[in-house]
Amino acid sequence: MTPVELALPTTSLASLKPSTVMKALVYHGPGKRAWEDKPRPAIREPGDAIVRITTSTICGTDLHILKGDLPGVTDGRILGHEGIGVVEQVGTGVSEFHVGDKVIISCVTACLKCDFCKRGMYSHCRRGGWILGNTLDGTQAEYVRIPQADGSLYKFPAGGDDEALVMLSDILPTGFECGVLNGRVQPGDTVAIIGAGPVGLAVLLTAQFYSPAAIFMIDLDDKRLAVAKNFGATTLVNSTDGNAAHLVMEMTKSAGVDVAIEAVGLPDTFAICQAIVAAGGRIANVGVHGKPVELHMEKLWDRNISLTTRLVDTATIPMLLKVVDSGKLQPSKLVTHRFALNDTMKAYDTFGNAAKEGALKVILQNADEKNASQVVV
Amino acid sequence: MTPVELALPTTSLASLKPSTVMKALVYHGPGKRAWEDKPRPAIREPGDAIVRITTSTICGTDLHILKGDLPGVTDGRILGHEGIGVVEQVGTGVSEFHVGDKVIISCVTACLKCDFCKRGMYSHCRRGGWILGNTLDGTQAEYVRIPQADGSLYKFPAGGDDEALVMLSDILPTGFECGVLNGRVQPGDTVAIIGAGPVGLAVLLTAQFYSPAAIFMIDLDDKRLAVAKNFGATTLVNSTDGNAAHLVMEMTKSAGVDVAIEAVGLPDTFAICQAIVAAGGRIANVGVHGKPVELHMEKLWDRNISLTTRLVDTATIPMLLKVVDSGKLQPSKLVTHRFALNDTMKAYDTFGNAAKEGALKVILQNADEKNASQVVV
Amino acid sequence: MTPVELALPTTSLASLKPSTVMKALVYHGPGKRAWEDKPRPAIREPGDAIVRITTSTICGTDLHILKGDLPGVTDGRILGHEGIGVVEQVGTGVSEFHVGDKVIISCVTACLKCDFCKRGMYSHCRRGGWILGNTLDGTQAEYVRIPQADGSLYKFPAGGDDEALVMLSDILPTGFECGVLNGRVQPGDTVAIIGAGPVGLAVLLTAQFYSPAAIFMIDLDDKRLAVAKNFGATTLVNSTDGNAAHLVMEMTKSAGVDVAIEAVGLPDTFAICQAIVAAGGRIANVGVHGKPVELHMEKLWDRNISLTTRLVDTATIPMLLKVVDSGKLQPSKLVTHRFALNDTMKAYDTFGNAAKEGALKVILQNADEKNASQVVV
């Protein structure tokens, strides 16, 4: 994908005062993105907060949007649903956050008041869910408006590391909630993770909270598998030859794995999960799927398995903050590249060529916060 | 299916003493069954018990076997995996049961010692599982050998009713474990059961242990639906017109159901479950499937659902016995027809035409136990 | 306890316009209560709602307050933490409720935003918890101010019954959450409830959601036990002779009960629970305790039991509403007496003599809503 550079529509913003303009990464239809001037967001509802972004990052989902896979995202949308920032302004209904607070922005907006929020299913909040960088302007910008701020922001802990904690906006809770918690990983378990991309690696990091005995990492790319080894995978399986399921069954002496976690989103990788799950085991889906899969109920109906799906709720951010603080999780392991926020276009180029660039997560650092020449590596 | 009546192979048994011959329902390949002489079973292993059958019944799975759907069942096999009886003889390794004990026979044989049994997953017992009337001779006979008797029999309670308790051999634990427990039915839930056959009705009866607020029963047959109404279903949906999912969504104001329980085993009925499950809901499969189904992961990946499969473990028989004893479950509601054990061929005719005959469960009563002319209704 | 009637402090309210005065039941120190004029409450915080009370009731805790057992309740406090009403006014931060909405008032105030609320532990809300009729003015009045209204009110369902649903403010969720859910009542269980007062009866009604096989009801009062019988208890035990534990053990053949639920709050009744809980069983405490109890760890340490405590969270109100709507719970069974709200003093007299009067829950009906002469029975 070669994104087309667009001329900045500066004319429409010409009459704005400097303080009301900001830079942002804007989607302009499939294949088109630009780093351009946009009006600074303002409070619209009592529950809103305006957050000045200090650190952001790019998600695989952003690439999907750029491919046009999510038609709900329309021309002119600011992308991004992950970020760390500082509260600039709050609406009258915000009680938990104040101007000057440093915050972690959840990729999921939660009103806390609807039936789904009361069950902790923020992903299905009747007023929120995943809307940032989707149906609302997002976080790859100098400023962002966060609706339902009390439910959608988390206090940045004293002494925290921006790079580490921006991983709590989405990728770590996604791996943990959809993969590890839904898969009910237990001490001594044999776990297989299919897909060693950033989200599969987030599963890998957080699965180790529960001391599984073995973690098989399955991917097409030996470089990614090498990273997985470094992150704690006990066995690597390159699935290029279509033999992955067979190998896993062999290595488990035909027992299969207690937990198979799908972190790709394709029928073929989903098929591997079905082929390797043990009787009594769990398949936890993390990947975003674009088409149906074949479910082999003729083989699985009597296997006592469970299969789960989940859009991340980010309800575990407080728990993850504690684990990070204790030193038992180092989210910054996922960071491979750093750019100034002003270089978001370049960051996309790199992240869009993840395989070639060896990119996992790329950090976008607001140059106003630190000296950009220092932070860009 | 018109089963062919076979000449009895009495010659081969002619030399046996009367006390070593018995009558049994024998499978002779697809479409062929006979009520014929067979040698009485004898103890082979220390864990065996020989049980004289007093009451048995026929399962939908027996009809599948007769259709040839289960090629593992070979010519000459005595069918049946449900039954009540009296212990005639025990091996030296049996400690829980003694000659003269009246027992409920589980459809699942459990050694209690293997890793699966220790987890309560008797269905996957490494020495047992579902083998009666499958790879071992079964219970539609005057006598049956029960291996691993200590794990495969349950004491018949004083004052118990044969007809009621033979439903604990298979159908009630199947409905309860695979449908209700796996579906995690909770007070106030909206539940849909797809399939109002005997097993779907067993789900219906046991789902009410947890006081769901609404139970939708979906089936093609209005007569079965009328039975479901009588058994506690709150809403009936005839799915003949292909509109069932649409109707359920309408009646639930587009929320869908908390629990969708598949009790048929076909791609179409499985599709209904997917179409009506609420965000955060559970699909519990009970039906036996013969082919793959299409799983709409492109719609379900972000719906936070769980989907379970299970072969019945019958681990809940002790719990079910307590509920029956308390009067809160009347399993004999499932009984529509009664035959003398000697009339098992006729009972198959009736059960094989369940729709026309209005048959749910047909009781086979050993005429030696009671006067057959009294028990046959 | 003979409450002293107090002269109304009307002078201080003389200058108020009629529309700003209301009647309320006011606590004036141990043993003293009055039905007197108080200023109508007004919105103070953006999250507040003003609710006009249509139905209220009296709780055993109100009697404790009047005895002086809760020194945190000070002179001048309006009592009451249960009620149904109509929203008269909302603050700018209230999003879930509008003027004219009929509502159920939870006895527990929940901000929904603090760490405890996010875990569903509203009882320990950092801004709320049980404050109504405790540290804030309560619901035995014509009007009440409800802080954190979005988390503390529930929509009254169309066609609902005031008398039934006012039981959802406190007593039914208390019995259900603290007793039944914490006690993990399961189908087939043997349950003992110690205390057949209103809250013990609420346990009894909601325990039946899970189809236990036997429910022992233990109390000193045969009249209360007779009510329990009528409500579904299977065995009654009058504990006057100190022999209750012995009897329960005898009736359970020394096994004890799966779940022992304490609904009194005294060392003696707590001792019964310890004496009758089965190995592997649960003790769920519901009663409010004023002093330490002796815990027989020398007997219990190896009995694999669990013991729970809980202040009601009322997080199950939505679930209970569904069960009530389905007809599987009839809360109005708990109602024995009805008074006009203006007769709250008389209602206290009756409720304060519960044993003699045979009182369980007394309804206070606002005469402005219905014709009081009709509603008072």
Added chain:
Amino acid sequence: MTPVELALPTTSLASLKPSTVMKALVYHGPGKRAWEDKPRPAIREPGDAIVRITTSTICGTDLHILKGDLPGVTDGRILGHEGIGVVEQVGTGVSEFHVGDKVIISCVTACLKCDFCKRGMYSHCRRGGWILGNTLDGTQAEYVRIPQADGSLYKFPAGGDDEALVMLSDILPTGFECGVLNGRVQPGDTVAIIGAGPVGLAVLLTAQFYSPAAIFMIDLDDKRLAVAKNFGATTLVNSTDGNAAHLVMEMTKSAGVDVAIEAVGLPDTFAICQAIVAAGGRIANVGVHGKPVELHMEKLWDRNISLTTRLVDTATIPMLLKVVDSGKLQPSKLVTHRFALNDTMKAYDTFGNAAKEGALKVILQNADEKNASQVVV
């Protein structure tokens, strides 16, 4: 306690052939133990196995027996309920083990067939439970008879380490099941363990399976606390000054701990747990208690806590074997001293002076298995 050396009662064994005599540690009433000749055990029941001990150890409970605290243990009893060995002989009912199999002996005997065993509550097995070295002769001997061998032995894994795996007989499952599982330790939790003796340290090692953020270790002895630090405790609290609870509350900013695990068995240490458990937290009792404790229900009734007791079931031995095999648990860390089995008397001297000797677990190695002079450190 100075145990009295007894003259060996060799006369009574004089007529036995050498192969039918063995050495064993025998209890002769309070304060009296001897290493003396006893008849070798023989098969009595079909489920029995005779195991030749290769490695054993001493438990704190053995010291309690020697003090006379367990009057059920009678004069002449061989002590010990932990051990590794080799199967010498099996009864006709044993199916899982064969002569020559190396095994781990569970401290708990399980028939697998009774109602408690079927629930995984082996501790309350109707034919077993903790009987070895208690009401039956135990494992501090050259040979031991293991009843219900199929449920009471576990296969020793190829390549396993005797010293490490003998810790799976009792102490590690005790710490894990009674402390960690019952306490439901979760990632990010704050855990306090009261008591840094061997069992408290077993809790400490296994609590880390779940990645708690902080583990407070509370003990009177700085040497033990230093060991705890080395084993992963994050904060040490010497409770000598009676200020431990106060300190923990201060360090947790008055929140208290999510899980308080009692690993001593005294009213004072139990009181610390009550004082430091957070609202919504768990108290998990591991210690053996000899007298009642005061439970502050007047403070705890509204704190939403749970309190659990448990005698170890050892049902988690298979899980623990997997975690040991994965290298994530090193049980041999608990071993401080090694003796030849023939020196069991000396081993008791050392273990009986644990504080002075710095003893945690002392290994008893059968000199016939390895060269004793090599193994004794």
